[in-house]
Amino acid sequence: MARKPTIYDVAARAAVSIATVSLSFTQPHRVRESTRKLVMDAARELGYLPSASARGLARGKTGAIGLFSYDYFNRAGAGAARVHGEADALLPRDLFSDDANDEFRLFPLYHDEVQRGVEMECRRRGFVLMVGEGGGGRSEADINDIAGRVDGLAVFPNTFPVEVLRRIAERIPVVELAEPPEETGLNRVSVENTEGMRVLTNHLIHHHGHRAITFAGPSGSPDREQRFAGYVQAMAGAGLDTQTLPAPGRDARGTLNSGVNLAEDADATIQRLLSGAALPDALVCSVDAEALLFLDALERAGVDVPGRIAVTGFDGLAAGRVNRPTLTTVRQPMIALGRAAASILIHQIANPGSAPVAQELPVELVVRESCGCC
Amino acid sequence: MARKPTIYDVAARAAVSIATVSLSFTQPHRVRESTRKLVMDAARELGYLPSASARGLARGKTGAIGLFSYDYFNRAGAGAARVHGEADALLPRDLFSDDANDEFRLFPLYHDEVQRGVEMECRRRGFVLMVGEGGGGRSEADINDIAGRVDGLAVFPNTFPVEVLRRIAERIPVVELAEPPEETGLNRVSVENTEGMRVLTNHLIHHHGHRAITFAGPSGSPDREQRFAGYVQAMAGAGLDTQTLPAPGRDARGTLNSGVNLAEDADATIQRLLSGAALPDALVCSVDAEALLFLDALERAGVDVPGRIAVTGFDGLAAGRVNRPTLTTVRQPMIALGRAAASILIHQIANPGSAPVAQELPVELVVRESCGCC
């Protein structure tokens, strides 16, 4: 690995100026065919790669977009110790510990899908993607580090306070993912959470005739609260009482309770439910991953789904399709969400100063086994 | 969004030199408490973020690591048209088309897990991650673009020919993921594919007494071929004949057949199997995702698993755990794989010129329902 060849080395070897080398790469048509070939050959022989840093400095933009998400590993309490553990060794006994918490691994799926959408759009538009995670104990420097490297930044909820984002938004466009489309001065993309949950709840009420419908996980994020609102609307519309349950791993206020075993917590909740007066007709969960946990817990408890109780989710994770029973849910266009975010950023990068955008994408009711259909 | 404040603006506001500003950020202890506070306040008031480009240029490194994967979307034929479609509109009717191919969505899980491992390690060691995808029709410029932005590059298989990677490796450390640990001059991390599949096959032979065991998806990637080798070894050891089947969406030579519906293809394969003389005792698949597809196809065909035929996978995807029947598989430490790759890169970035590393991680047999255990 010798010294990295620079534009000067290429220029020297091709016996042209550095400007010509630069042009050959950035605007090939502006340089004569023969000299361009000369340059390209020299570059190839030298193994020249343009330095993105130098390019970025000179151009004033990096050509990269950032995607910042919260640190689900730390937050869920899994692997947190190891993350700050010793530096180098990868001990054999550690190998599977990250993989072990299977229930937990269902959660990142949402992020992955959204990220894929961002990736798709970036690629289509000639940007690269830089990913980072933080929040939950990390300092502002983490997000600033990423912010300093990109031309635009997309941020998942629950990462940093809006003031921090707003400060960044003074320099580069920022879009918040999955936040309600309110006027905060920041770009936002979200999905029709309220509407979706209303439709789902109405399906349970009117198609299945359920009356006692309990909602799990009403708080902890804007998504959850919007969905809860949709549930409340539907119940109110039918003159029914609402009932809530905390989500696995969270307390009644929605705060994540790091360190608890999600499956055990779901078991405990189900036991509490079973020891009550009567099982509700349906359990409406604010996210698929939690619905899947409850489904498992119900199976362990010997409760038939949807026979004795219906269970529904929200998200449309692939896992809900392979689960038995298959999960009735509301599918949100996760990839489209990511693409929309990237698209907004790229637009604003090209048109600085344009007004903040708030986009809300539609959702889709997916009726499967767990509600009693099919 | 005014002009981005630079180090000069901060220096001016704090009435110090730019050197002091720089020091305050990079080596706070080297500057007097009071002046540092002065600087930090000025920076905060101005909303100053150091430019990564300038920093990278001055330091000669970017502090970023790249992860390059192939374009699974294009390859699988899903969404390919849209990727090159019109630029801006995100039409309503398009919203769910990316999400629609659910079977397909099981595949990326492997990537996501590995990426998570890379992320974890990067974060722990103070690097950021840049992701890119390419291969399959993309030009060398794509990977070079990423390579020019990072200090080290991890690459998934089937992306670019080894010559391309080797050229990049002359400038920055490169590690190939999931390639056999042969001597190619490049760093490599992989898992014990052969060993793992041998153990799994032996479990079917000796624990379950199966004799007619068919292997699905023997070729198409080094991983597959190593796993097939393990199967062959176990069968030979027991004096049994081998039998193969193409994987869904692939031809007999393992080449991906873009555009075919994976579920339909699995159905067709199962029908062919059913119309044969006798169903094999077991179907050993080279990856979980395909085992899940076959499981679905078998259910649609009314064939009981594991009653009439056992099915196994390889990878340890979360999806295999929620599937019914749950999937017997070999779990590979995907997160550890990613971490190991990042770890190697970071080590070589700090110690340029160190000899290439070939690391092979152990796997773990996971016995569940689909083989007849439990």
Place this chain on the structure above:
DNA sequence: GTGAAAGCGCTAACAA
């Protein structure tokens, strides 16, 4: 403990 000044590798006027 702080400042002055020389680059880092590239782009983009502007000249030629």
Place this chain on the structure above:
DNA sequence: TTGTTAGCGCTTTCAC
């Protein structure tokens, strides 16, 4: 069509 040259914003000696 090609070359000259001035930055881009930061780090890093080397003086002070």
